[in-house]
Amino acid sequence: MKLYDGGRAPNPRRVRIFLAEKGIAVPSEQVDLGKMAHKADAYTAVNPLQRLPALVLDDGTVITESIAICRYFEAEQPKPALFGTGAKQIALIEMWQRRLELNLFVPVAQVFRHTHPAMKDFEVPQVPAWGEANRPRVTDFLHLLDRELSNRRYAAGDELSVADITGLIAIDFMKPGKLTVPPEMTNVLRWHAELSARPSASA
């Protein structure tokens, strides 16, 4: 088994945090995004979509998509359950993992990729108006999240889940896009500080 890892990029980090919370070690190989190694032939043969991370199983099966990789390990080692147990908790965690991904992480990424000069070769074509259109979406969702976090510890309930991991990488990815969590969002800031203090955050 081998994990193709991508250093500081948010999706590779999402998988590393998940594995750290599970206490699972996987042999890995770094693919240098800064040198465009993810677009080179060697990695394209692993993942034709040229994105990181990717997990190669012992039988040669390639699993891409960070959440699919996380689900593989959840099925192999169910505890601690980071995707939930029982229909209601499973659905709530999936809902919040998707809300945090689609309404926070994706808009944050669009701002960065479409407005930052360093992303010119990664996002072709850059559409600055689209990047700008995503700024208020980030703020709008953070307002909703702050209200939700006023009455519970984690995104999907009182237990840590994969939704929180997605939330952590999304908030941390605001910095390169020059986005910040407004100081009045005390619940979001409390939640982010707690996640950041876990040993897994530095994985």
Add this chain to the structure above:
Amino acid sequence: MKLYDGGRAPNPRRVRIFLAEKGIAVPSEQVDLGKMAHKADAYTAVNPLQRLPALVLDDGTVITESIAICRYFEAEQPKPALFGTGAKQIALIEMWQRRLELNLFVPVAQVFRHTHPAMKDFEVPQVPAWGEANRPRVTDFLHLLDRELSNRRYAAGDELSVADITGLIAIDFMKPGKLTVPPEMTNVLRWHAELSARPSASA
């Protein structure tokens, strides 16, 4: 239990097809997207993100995000397994469900929402350049999908899964964006025809 349904829109249809494949009937209420009823106070109280569908459980818990709703029913009634069983199949189905959603359905939706005059009140602001930037992404992904479907019946293997349902709604959503599957993509067309012929497709 009540399902807030949204008629012909693709995500509500995704859940109806899933339920039809499971043989599950759920009481539902129509929310008229054409009349902007999803932005009215009554529905905003159910889902502050103002999107459809939403499932309200008997204890009042609200589940939004179509895939989260599908997972609720998968956990309640595991057969037929549309999210897979065993770590490898679970991961492959999650990978293909996400690939078909993020690399086909989302770009198709961006083309429609950012270039079609009828979407002016739904997508604010419309960014036509972003819509156009998504057209080649649709074609690129269809090429990859066509190669993959040359050696197996369904998106994630030889059995129907939720990934195929996402693929079906994505392909059908190409029409309002004036996108078409090129005739040389015979594997995609065969797969789409087979899915469309299932009774669930008209749910």
